Amino acid sequence: MGVRIIGIGSYVPDNVVTNFDLEKFLDTSDEWIRTRTGIVERRIAPPDMATSDLATRAAERALKDAGISAEDLDMIIVATATPDMFYPATACIVQKNLGVRKKPCFDMEAACPGFIYALDVASGLLNLPNYRHILVIGAENLTKFMDPEDRATYVLFGDGAGAAVLTKDDSPYGIITSCLGGDGNLGDLLYLPAGGSRRPASKETVEKRLHYTVMKGREVFKHAVLNMQAAALTVLQRAGLKKEDITWLVPHQANVRIIDATREKLGLPPEKVYINIDKYGNTSAASIPIALAEMKEKGLLKRGDLVLTVSFGAGFTWGANIIRWG
Numbered sequence: 414m415g416v417r418i419i420g421i422g423s424y425v426p427d428n429v430v431t432n433f434d435l436e437k438f439l440d441t442s443d444e445w446i447r448t449r450t451g452i453v454e455r456r457i458a459p460p461d462m463a464t465s466d467l468a469t470r471a472a473e474r475a476l477k478d479a480g481i482s483a484e485d486l487d488m489i490i491v492a493t494a495t496p497d498m499f500y501p502a503t504a505c506i507v508q509k510n511l512g513v514r515k516k517p518c519f520d521m522e523a524a525c526p527g528f529i530y531a532l533d534v535a536s537g538l539l540n541l542p543n544y545r546h547i548l549v550i551g552a553e554n555l556t557k558f559m560d561p562e563d564r565a566t567y568v569l570f571g572d573g574a575g576a577a578v579l580t581k582d583d584s585p586y587g588i589i590t591s592c593l594g595g596d597g598n599l600g601d602l603l604y605l606p607a608g609g610s611r612r613p614a615s616k617e618t619v620e621k622r623l624h625y626t627v628m629k630g631r632e633v634f635k636h637a638v639l640n641m642q643a644a645a646l647t648v649l650q651r652a653g654l655k656k657e658d659i660t661w662l663v664p665h666q667a668n669v670r671i672i673d674a675t676r677e678k679l680g681l682p683p684e685k686v687y688i689n690i691d692k693y694g695n696t697s698a699a700s701i702p703i704a705l706a707e708m709k710e711k712g713l714l715k716r717g718d719l720v721l722t723v724s725f726g727a728g729f730t731w732g733a734n735i736i737r738w739g
């Protein structure tokens with residue numbers, strides 16, 4: 414039994430913050446950000462907008478696209494590294510917002526590849542008799558966890574959400590295969606120091622700004638390129654496909670130079686790669702579903718297209734899916 418994506422939707426906050434806006438309070442420039450990352454602007458959620466708010470709006474659009482109601486769902490999974498709170502899970506809050514009850518809901522924390530991870534987990538579950546429709550959401554409110562005084566991280570991220578409705582299906586379309594990976598030894602390259610059980614919130618953690626992301630950018634860059642390239646090649650091999658079979662590479666939008674390095678390794682021409690980092694920055698687990706929803710809206714995805722998604726993130730984690738669109 415296969416697993417098909419029958420609906421997709423996304424949501425980004427209205428508030429556009431350009432590189433020029435950042436120049437006003439950070440020692441940075443549009444030229445630096447644009448040439449080093451490809452980012453031109455990003456969306457920043459207002460203080461009262463939580464991850465579940467973004468996720469719910471994306472979910473409503475995905476359900477509409479699928480032509481089913483929230484009542485038809487058998488499970489909700491939210492991939493996020495920036496939940497509303499530790500508990501309850503953001504997925505439970507989304508369920509309440511969607512006006513339904515008694516459905517299993519849980520969050521998945523796999524950083525940026527969270528959506529790719531969740532597609533694979535949901536595909537496994539859909540092969541069990543209990544489930545028919547699973548809502549998978551990638552949603553992040555990362556800008557709330559970036560230090561507005563740290564130019565090395567604050568300029569890179571944005572907020573948003575994307576959602577997909579997955580269903581059991583015996584057509585030739587859907588998720589063909591996935592490949593997931595991780596290496597906890599690289600955890601100190603990108604992490605949020607305080608607020609968890611290792612270092613609970615205190616006056617000291619706030620004063621030392623430990624509730625903001627710490628990143629060794631150059632090291633992250635190096636491992637990102639290696640793991641994105643390896644995941645893409647592994648998933649192709651697993652699917653028994655050649656590089657030239659791929660219609661679209663839809664990579665995690667972290668840095669246009671990381672995307673270019675992945676594309677070059679695969680030998681794909683630039684026109685086969687979907688890039689929207691210029692508009693949204695790095696939206697972590699939301700970046701791939703936002704891209705897919707935008708591509709669908711623009712009419713870029715045709716029935717039968719082979720889509721390769723690939724991502725990496727804090728952990729380190731990485732992953733890739735191959736989807737036959739339709």
Ligand code: ACO
Nearest residue numbers: 441445449524525564565568630631633634667668726727
């Ligand atoms: N504006 C101006 N100058 C800056 C900025 C900025 N916003 N940020 C850093 N610089 C300076 C540095 O201080 C440094 O100055 P120095 O040479 O005087 O010391 C100089 O620019 C070069 O800094 P590098 O860090 O070496 O620059 P690099 O070319 O590596 O680019 C970047 C930095 C963009 C962060 C890059 O390393 C990168 O994209 N890394 C990957 C980051 C990433 O993808 N993170 C997300 C992971 S996904 C997840 O799980 C959330």
